[in-house]
């Protein structure tokens with residue numbers, strides 16, 4: 001490769017918010033989970049990562065820029081993604097010598113989130129999904145979204161669910177090499193298109209305990225967690241898949257809220273305890289309960305990841321009631337005063353190869 005030609009591809013990836021939570025690794029190196037999980041993909045209009053991957057002999061080495069800041073590429077997770085993608089490209093180049101040999105060139109990845117990074121809004125999910133897809137596009141890999149999800153999983157577990165759109169399940173698998181631990185589409189967004197999510201941002205600061213270390217402390221110290229992975233999650237996986245299949249919002253909502261509660265209880269049962277929710281988060285839970293009680297049926301479901309920010313799922317037909325109630329709530333409760341409320345729709349991934 002004598003010239004300094006730059007090869008380039010861009011993509012976007014959406015955020016997903018789990019309704020059956022991933023929390024716990026059985027293999028930290030391969031990023032294999034202790035349980036399966038399910039998520040809903042959010043609309044890319046407000047929450048997404050835009051990533052451009054390029055490679056050129058003129059670059060001095062691999063580099064990664066996130067929101068304008070140069071980020072370390074030497075970490076094991078980024079390296080695992082780069083290595084796997086390069087190996088796949090090298091295999092194609094070997095089979096077809098007419099292809100440009102770009103698998104050995106330095107990579108430059110430039111990524112931009114349009115939402116707070118590491119504030120419990122699943123930024124690593126969109127980030128690694130976009131990184132893997134952008135490089136796969138750059139290398140023109142024929143791999144399926146399931147194949148790419150196994151690579152993205154090694155960057156960040158939840159990222160493996162951000163390659164499909166709609167409703168996605170990450171099957172934990174049982175092989176030691178992780179070759180069966182990947183995500184798959186349960187249903188496209190068009191299956192249940194009136195699903196909506198409201199994001200309440202109480203705190204856009206970085207979270208206190210990162211998910212990776214938090215979940216490892218939980219696995220090592222929580223007794224409650226053993227109960228969760230053996231009984232609670234398998235039952236909830238089944239209920240949630242049926243609820244999505246049947247578009248049964250009452251069950252979807254109950255399992256979503258119970259899952260959030262179960263995960264945060266395991267965090268609190270970690271020793272020393274981990275608290276991701278704060279007083280404002282708990283007030284929002286009470287507000288959802290009051291809203292459902294007033295409606296006489298379940299029209300809203302809260303869920304929290306590794307931070308105090310709240311995601312509320314509801315159906316489009318209840319949008320006015322839910323958003324109206326939360327605008328009132330936000331103005332009346334301290335802690336949420338500076339927050340932003342956004343209605344999102346679950347959408348399919350567009351064809352996004354630029």
Ligand code: DP6
Nearest residue numbers: 018021022156157158211212305306
């Ligand atoms: C609470 O995917 O961020 O959001 O695999 O260590 O990168 P790593 O963890 P990460 O954990 C997400 C945890 C969660 C629940 C979920 O998204 O399922």
